[in-house]
Amino acid sequence: MGSEEMTIWNSLPVPAILIDPRERIAELNPAAEGFLNNSAKWLQGQPIWDRLAVDAPLEESLARARDHGTPLFVNDVDVGTGSRPPLVCNLQIAPLAGREGWMVMLISPRELAGRMTQSHSVKSAAKSAIGMAEMLAHEIKNPLAGITGAAQLLSMGISKEDQEFTDLIVEETRRIVKLLEQVEQFGNLSAPDRREVNIHDVLDRARRSALLGFGAHMKIVEDYDPSLPMAWGDPDQLLQVVLNLVKNASEAADPISGGTITLHTYYEHSFRLRRADGSGQTLPLQIEIIDNGPGLPEAIKGDIFDPFVSGRENGTGLGLALVSKIISDHDGWISVDSVPGRTVFRMSLPRAPREKKENG
Ligand SMILES: Nc1ncnc2c1ncn2[C@@H]1O[C@H](COP(=O)(O)OP(=O)(O)OP(=O)(O)O)[C@@H](O)[C@H]1O
Numbered sequence: 001m002g003s004e005e006m007t008i009w010n011s012l013p014v015p016a017i018l019i020d021p022r023e024r025i026a027e028l029n030p031a032a033e034g035f036l037n038n039s040a041k042w043l044q045g046q047p048i049w050d051r052l053a054v055d056a057p058l059e060e061s062l063a064r065a066r067d068h069g070t071p072l073f074v075n076d077v078d079v080g081t082g083s084r085p086p087l088v089c090n091l092q093i094a095p096l097a098g099r100e101g102w103m104v105m106l107i108s109p110r111e112l113a114g115r116m117t118q119s120h121s122v123k124s125a126a127k128s129a130i131g132m133a134e135m136l137a138h139e140i141k142n143p144l145a146g147i148t149g150a151a152q153l154l155s156m157g158i159s160k161e162d163q164e165f166t167d168l169i170v171e172e173t174r175r176i177v178k179l180l181e182q183v184e185q186f187g188n189l190s191a192p193d194r195r196e197v198n199i200h201d202v203l204d205r206a207r208r209s210a211l212l213g214f215g216a217h218m219k220i221v222e223d224y225d226p227s228l229p230m231a232w233g234d235p236d237q238l239l240q241v242v243l244n245l246v247k248n249a250s251e252a253a254d255p256i257s258g259g260t261i262t263l264h265t266y267y268e269h270s271f272r273l274r275r276a277d278g279s280g281q282t283l284p285l286q287i288e289i290i291d292n293g294p295g296l297p298e299a300i301k302g303d304i305f306d307p308f309v310s311g312r313e314n315g316t317g318l319g320l321a322l323v324s325k326i327i328s329d330h331d332g333w334i335s336v337d338s339v340p341g342r343t344v345f346r347m348s349l350p351r352a353p354r355e356k357k358e359n360g
């Protein structure tokens with residue numbers, strides 16, 4: 001490495017390890033020394049998988065990545081080092097350009113991820129929280145109807161000033177009912193009915209309905225790859241996803257001067273996702289919803305896909321939880337990258353199976 005590369009390598013805030021063709025540690029940066037809790041001197045030459053226990057079957061996909069020269073992403077896996085409890089990490093492994101058989105691996109512990117590119121799966125705790133909320137929603141709706149009715153009756157016999165209070169009761173209970181309905185909608189989500197979908201049709205529908213309603217103050221730009229193949233998904237659910245993302249971007253923008261949303265599609269044939277259970281699939285269709293608004297609020301940045309996390313006064317925090325549920329039901333992937341002035345929600349979806357459907 002030249003001195004400039006060396007500086008970059010040493011300053012990288014994520015652990016990075018250079019692996020030689022025999023799967024030994026050739027080089028590691030200071031962050032990786034910290035992660036492995038040992039000095040580079042001591043670690044160099046040691047078999048990487050002796051030092052790093054990854055709770056996912058990697059051999060095969062690693063060999064494939066090496067042979068084809070394609071990068072490998074392994075998300076949400078437990079990575080242990082022997083010296084402390086395993087951490088949930090995302091691994092990015094890429095072939096080293098110009099040196100056959102060599103790979104470079106970046107380890108991003110999820111807990112430490114500062115600027116985040118985070119995911120996706122609705123965790124089981126969140127799932128049971130949703131189940132609970134659904135039950136509650138159902139139970140609360142009946143008494144609420146009673147309260148509204150009583151307030152309306154009361155309002156008939158009282159003075160104008162006092163009516164302000166009954167109006168308040170009616171208005172606020174309406175708000176709660178609306179929230180409960182959203183919770184119920186979440187619970188009612190059925191498994192996707194998957195078929196060939198033209199993503200651009202979905203984006204167009206979302207764009208048109210946004211411009212007529214909640215996104216009337218926005219400019220929506222299309223940046224499509226016209227050769228994008230069909231996706232494999234449920235068009236109605238995918239529309240719901242896009243609508244939610246466009247709605248969030250519209251709500252984050254200035255209500256008067258508005259902002260710009262870019263709908264961007266492209267194809268990335270090498271995008272593979274490996275899950276902790278060892279299953280994997282290529283997700284070559286990339287759909288990005290990009291806005292130039294203020295960016296995600298710092299305080300909730302790491303949790304936006306969890307239910308009931310909202311940065312808005314009137315938000316229920318269910319939009320992105322729903323998005324994440326739908327995408328994970330589609331075996332897809334969603335991530336976000338946000339800085340003030342540019343927020344990118346990126347979905348990766350599988351393409352439709354190639355064989356033509358039988359006539360019948
Ligand atoms: N494009 C964006 N720009 C800035 N902040 C965003 C963006 N998208 C989401 N957020 C933040 O993430 C939070 C969570 O979004 P989510 O859609 O889950 O809930 P919500 O919009 O608050 O409520 P709901 O969608 O249920 O009405 C938002 O409240 C907002 O603070």
Ligand SMILES: [Mg+2]
Nearest residue numbers: 244248319320
């Ligand atoms: Mg929302």
